[in-house]
Amino acid sequence: MSSVTQQINQAEQEITQIKQQVDSKKAEFEQQQQALIDSINSNESIPDEQKQTLIAGIKKLTSQQFMDEQQQKAEQLKAKVDKVQELSAALQKLSKGGEDIQSAINKIADGQSQLYDGQTKVYNGAVKLADGEKQFNSKFAELNSGIADAHTGAGKLADGQQQIVDGLKKSEQGSAALANGLTQLENGATKLANGSKELTNGSSRLYDGSSKLSDGTSELHSSLADGAKDAKDVKADDKTYSMFSNPTDLKSDKQNNVDKYGVGLAPYILCIGLFAGTLMFSAVYPMKEPSIRPTSGISWFLSKFSVITIVGMLQAAIAVTALLWGLHLNVTSIWHFYIFTMITGVTFFTLILFLTTGLGKVGQYLAFIILLLQIGGSAGTFPKALVPEFFQAINPYLPMTYAIRGFREIISIGDDFGYVWHQAGVLGIFAAIFITLSLIMFYINARKEKHHTEEEAAA
Structure with a gap:
């Protein structure tokens, strides 16, 4: 009976240790997942829409459902262990009645049978738990591999996008600089042509103006001289004064005769x-x-x-x-x-x-x-x-x-x-x-x- 109790206690300890390992691996996995998400969020070269897409893909890669199933199995095993503990308590009560061993032989036989069934169930649960642990470890390894691949792909995608963006910026800047240079060249050529034309026209007008000024000066000088000579010969009278005072006659033509x-x-x-x-x-x-x-x-x-x-x-x-x-x-x-x-x-x-x-x-x-x-x-x-x-x-x-x-x-x-x-x-x-x-x-x-x-x- 003591050996059975020891086996039950040992199985319970093993189940508890397995559950602790599952919880530890789950916490470690969540830390890695959160670290990867933080790394993506802190990367400024990745656009916000692609960040959201990568984070959603990482979350899809997680095996939350598998973890929950393993947790449920662990809880089921824990429930079975509780039943085994109840059986152990019953056996302890049976041991206390050792004074009436002869009268309780049949009960002991039944208890042994139940003990055997409990050991069988514990053994089967331990086997299932071991299989579940193996599946969890394999899935967890696949998840780590997928996360690593996703992280690598995200880095490559970000690098490629950044290279494209840099190339487009350089191409745009080069096109703008080329267009500005061509525009400046065209404007400069136009200004040069206009300036040359204006310079030619200005030179021509300057020459014509100088000639006219010279001719006008000569004509003014001769006219003033002639006027001075003529003025000496003019003898002013009343008609002359009248002509200067009223040089023209004003005639009115009324279109509409409105006299009042x-x-x-x-x-x-x-x-x-x-x-x-x-x-x-x-x-x-x-x-x-x-x-x-x-x-x-x-x-x-x-x-x-x-x-x-x-x-x-x-x-x-x-x-x-x-x-x-x-x-x-x-x-x-x-x-x-x-x-x-x-x-x-x-x-x-x-x-x-x-x-x-x-x-x-x-x-x-x-x-x-x-x-x-x-x-x-x-x-x-x-x-x-x-x-x-x-x-x-x-x-x-x-x-x-x-x-x-x-x-x-x-x-x-x-x-x-x-x-x-x-x-x-x-x-x-x-x-x-x-x-x-x-x-x-x-x-x-x-x-x-x-x-x-x-x-x-x-x-």
Whole structure:
């Protein structure tokens, strides 16, 4: 029994020693692995991406799974040893009962049988442990060899990459130096050629200038001498003095005969008067309310548009007649004056019709604001370049701008009536826009009126 106990203790010691050797080799392997990784990280010649690839390959080469399996086997053997120790404890208890040996013979036989089985298991475990140790040693040797090969390959790869990088840098530097040298050579040759050309031209100009200076000096000297002789022979009188005081006669040619300041302001004042008359008419005449119930939006619009067209043309005719025969304003074309004034008056009326139809009294107030903007922004008193930038910006969008241009051509200039018709066309575009918007507003109001009538009839 004591020999069995000794064998069990010996097997336990051997297993413990094997486990310690495994742990020692595992720690040694981890130290070598970490040293290799640190060596790779400290090598500055290897790019970061290749460092990460090499480290990942080294980690893949490790046999962590094999180490874990060996550790598990060692733990299994340790568990078996624990069972053997439990058996040893049972045997010790059996030895204490030696006084009853005769009565416990069968138990002793059973214990011997169990002891035999335990020894067999311990022996088999020791054999497996020895095989595992051999496999671990062979794999560990392969791992060391792979790590050494990887380290060698990494060093060669780093050296090759560094050589390539150095070669590329030298090639790039050599190319840049060659290109710079060629550029400098070309620039120098160009400068040399230009300098030679300038030197030749300068020499020629210097020679020509010297010759001209010499000729001019001689001519000046002779002219001064001749002038001095002639001056002695001149006898000054009143005609001579008059010639020196007024050597030339000034003749004026007026393109446009505007003899009065009011004539120049007539286009501006006429436009303001037409727009103000339109505002006054909208204040006394219902621009939106129908006299009878309209049948449609178009008929409603036509009933109002026909009135403002007639009034606009009549207002223009009265204004032109008063200017021509009341104030005796001279124009270049009377019939152009009448037609253009009527077009302007109807355009202003269409603007007021749209504003009052869509906004009512608020529209009349906005029309007055527009009149103020046109007074400052239509370039009626001063040229466009002399007014503030705000009025310069809104000048192209004001109907009065084109009306004033047309009136100036008719009243004062009169040499390009095509320009007048162009301004009349722009005013017609403004009128068409306002007519379209007014027609839309009348159509919407007619729909509302019809809906309201249907509701009243239903009620």
